[in-house]
Amino acid sequence: MACVGTGGKMKNHYRCFWFLMFLTVFLIIPTGSAFSGTGAVSVDSGGHAWWFWPVILFFVTFVMGIFAVLGGVGGGVLYVPIISGFFPFHLDFVRGAGLLVALSGALAAGPGLLKSGLASLRLAMPVALIASICAIAGAVIGLALPTNIVQISLGITIIAICFLMLASKKSTYPNVQKSDHLSSILKIYGVYYDESMGEEIEWKIHRTPVGLILFIVIGIMAGMFGLGAGWANIPVLNLVMGAPLKISVATSKFLLSITDTSAAWIYLNKGCIMPLMVVPSIVGIMSGSIVGVRLLKIAKPTFIRWMVIGILGFAGIKALLKGLGI
Amino acid sequence: MAEIKTIDESVLENQYRYASVLGKGMYLGLLALLATFTIYTLGLLDSYIPFEKLSSCWNMPVSEYLHLNHVPQGWGWIKLVGYGDFLNFIGISILSGTTILCYISIIPGLLRSKDYLYTFIAIAEVLVLVIAASGFIAAGGH
Numbered sequence: 421m422a423c424v425g426t427g428g429k430m431k432n433h434y435r436c437f438w439f440l441m442f443l444t445v446f447l448i449i450p451t452g453s454a455f456s457g458t459g460a461v462s463v464d465s466g467g468h469a470w471w472f473w474p475v476i477l478f479f480v481t482f483v484m485g486i487f488a489v490l491g492g493v494g495g496g497v498l499y500v501p502i503i504s505g506f507f508p509f510h511l512d513f514v515r516g517a518g519l520l521v522a523l524s525g526a527l528a529a530g531p532g533l534l535k536s537g538l539a540s541l542r543l544a545m546p547v548a549l550i551a552s553i554c555a556i557a558g559a560v561i562g563l564a565l566p567t568n569i570v571q572i573s574l575g576i577t578i579i580a581i582c583f584l585m586l587a588s589k590k591s592t593y594p595n596v597q598k599s600d601h602l603s604s605i606l607k608i609y610g611v612y613y614d615e616s617m618g619e620e621i622e623w624k625i626h627r628t629p630v631g632l633i634l635f636i637v638i639g640i641m642a643g644m645f646g647l648g649a650g651w652a653n654i655p656v657l658n659l660v661m662g663a664p665l666k667i668s669v670a671t672s673k674f675l676l677s678i679t680d681t682s683a684a685w686i687y688l689n690k691g692c693i694m695p696l697m698v699v700p701s702i703v704g705i706m707s708g709s710i711v712g713v714r715l716l717k718i719a720k721p722t723f724i725r726w727m728v729i730g731i732l733g734f735a736g737i738k739a740l741l742k743g744l745g746i
Numbered sequence: 747m748a749e750i751k752t753i754d755e756s757v758l759e760n761q762y763r764y765a766s767v768l769g770k771g772m773y774l775g776l777l778a779l780l781a782t783f784t785i786y787t788l789g790l791l792d793s794y795i796p797f798e799k800l801s802s803c804w805n806m807p808v809s810e811y812l813h814l815n816h817v818p819q820g821w822g823w824i825k826l827v828g829y830g831d832f833l834n835f836i837g838i839s840i841l842s843g844t845t846i847l848c849y850i851s852i853i854p855g856l857l858r859s860k861d862y863l864y865t866f867i868a869i870a871e872v873l874v875l876v877i878a879a880s881g882f883i884a885a886g887g888h
Contacts (some may be wrong), residue, residue, distance in 0.1 A: 468804040470801035520838065521780035524776070527841060534761050539762040541852075545867050552871065556878050567807060606863065607754075677768070678871070681845040686877040688835075688842060689820045691812045694804060695834035696797070699783040702776075 442447045448706050459496035473507060478700035481521070483660045485708020490719050491728030494676065495705040496522030496648025498728070501578045504571070505742060509565050509697060515646025516692030517701050519684040522648030525709065526676035538670035543625070545684065546606055548675055549631055549651075551639035552682035556644025559686035568743045574645050575740025582733045585725075588655050593621065596662040602628040603661075612667060623664050631661040632710075643683035648676050649701075756859035759853040767851045771844025779837030786830035794829035820881030843865045 480587075481495075484502065488495045500518040504511045533539035562570055599609065609624040634656045642649040653672035657663045665670065687693060771791075785791055795815050803811050812819065820825070828830040849872045856865040877883060 460778060468801075473801070473804075508805045508812075510805050510807055513804060520841070524772075524841060527768065527772040527775070527844060531765040531772065534765035534768070535760075537761075540766055542757060542864070543872070545864060549871050549874065550865055552874055552878075556874070560883060563808075607757075661885045678845050680874055681842055682878045684842050685875070686883060688838065688879040689883075690808060691817055691819050691881075692808050693835070693838060694800070695783060695786060695831055695838070696800060697804070698838065699779060699834065702779070 435706045447557065456538050469575040472694050473509070474700050477507065477697060481701045481704030482708040485705040486712040486715060487708075487724065487728055487731070488705070489709050489712025490715060490724040492729045493728055493732075494522055494648035494650035494673075495525050496646070496676075496680075496707070497578075497651050498732065498735075499701065499705070500646050501574060501732065501739050503701075504574070505516075505735050509694075511571060512563070512690075514685075515562065516684070516687035516690075517694070517697045518646035518648075519525070519680050519687055519696050520693065521701050521705050522676050523680040523684055524675055524744035526648070526680065528706065530674045531550070533670040533674050536670075537610070538666055538672050539674035540610050540667060541656070541674075542606070542607070542610070543608050543671050544675050544678070546608075547632065547635050547657075547714055548678040551635045551642070551675065551679040553614065554636045554639025555643035555664050555679045556686055557638035558645075559683040559738065561640070562644035562646075563686070563690055565693070569648065570644070570665030571739055573743075575738075577641060577645060578631065578732055578736030578739060579645075579721070581730050582617040582736060584651065585729050585732075588659070590665050591658060592665045593623075594658065594662040596624050596626045598626065599624045600626045606661075611665070612664075621664060623667060623700055625661045625663050627660055627662065631656050634660060639679060642679055643686070646687070647681070648680060648682075650676060656698075703733075705730045752860065756861070758854060758866050760855045760859075763855060764848045764852050767848045768844060771840060771847060775837050775841035775844060777837075778840050779834065782830075786834055789830065791828065791830035791833060793831045795831055798833075814876050843879065846872055846879070848876070864868040 457664075470671035480502070484498050485495060488498055496518050499521050500514055503509060503518070504514040507514070509517075509723045513635070524621070534541060603609070603625045606628070608628070611620050611622050613619075614621045620655065634652075638652045638656065641647065641652070650669075650672050653675055654665075654668050657672060658665050786793065794802075795817070799815070803814055806814070811817070817823075823835045824833045827836065849868050853865060853868050855873075856862075857867060
């Protein structure tokens, strides 16, 4: 009975998301037509009705949400290079929307991850303090620099992320012989229940000072480019600091809810938030993620991962060329 | 593994409290965002920047866009919240402000358990986020 109940609940959950998804599209298109119908059809510089790009944005972010889950990357890292490279929106608005997309995903996942014990608040808090201060600095720098410089740097960063994804290894249970002094003072250790193994796993971390220094760089990049920083958080938490992979993935996702909040406020206060971009993107990527989770059972992760790296590489090159004016 | 100590009950308590506030804030923010977006796109309230005009300036740098449309920076949007487009900022602000409330909610628990180091971290994080939200940090334009 419990199973049936859970299944029913899940079905309602999916129905709710599908409803939101179609609501978003159908809200944009008919109102777009209605408003255009008041006079001559208004078009943008590319010759499209005003609602054309937000609708396309919704569908692209929906697909992006699927690939993000299947490829094991956050939505933000795909969003900024792809939308800034192939859509008419200025990079300032794309970065603002990118942060809110990553933030919404992290906020949605955060409560469950914390309650399950997979995300560790104690591990996240010191890291988040450093990363959020640096994300603010990154946002200020990113908004002060000329667009082409940011676009070039974004292109280089995205291409570097591709190499990082290709080269980085993961360690499910890193061998941490002894906690370092700082993590002992901060009492960063824990226990979680690993369902796949059916046992409780105790964990602790090491090399905390090195990890915290690396989060300075991660924070600056997250704020500067409006990227969610899961691609960097996970290797640092897992490979450098020695947190188990599941703890690293979950804490990284939760961490984005803090880091991206600080940078998002800077973009929000600067006026870089356009609701007509933000809402279709958030609903699109969240709906796509729901579908992605369902497809995860049948998809071939290695192939999808290669595909995501390919798409990212292409978007990175496009961003680089756009920045260079080519 | 002998080094592992028992997880303090108060640590879990704070984690659950944080999760609970985070969950409520997230739902409230998303709900507000969808409700206000519906009002905006259905045209139930006038838009400060008409859709047609918006599509002709979303490819501009933000400074140019703000200047052209006379859009205020920082919390100036509150004065324009009667317009459909700026109404959406209520949901966006709730989503962006939830983390601040989460941190505030765990400070009493941290103090009760005499966890002064994490109390300091939590207060520092609240200050950082409040300063970011305040609009006092001037970001340059281009």
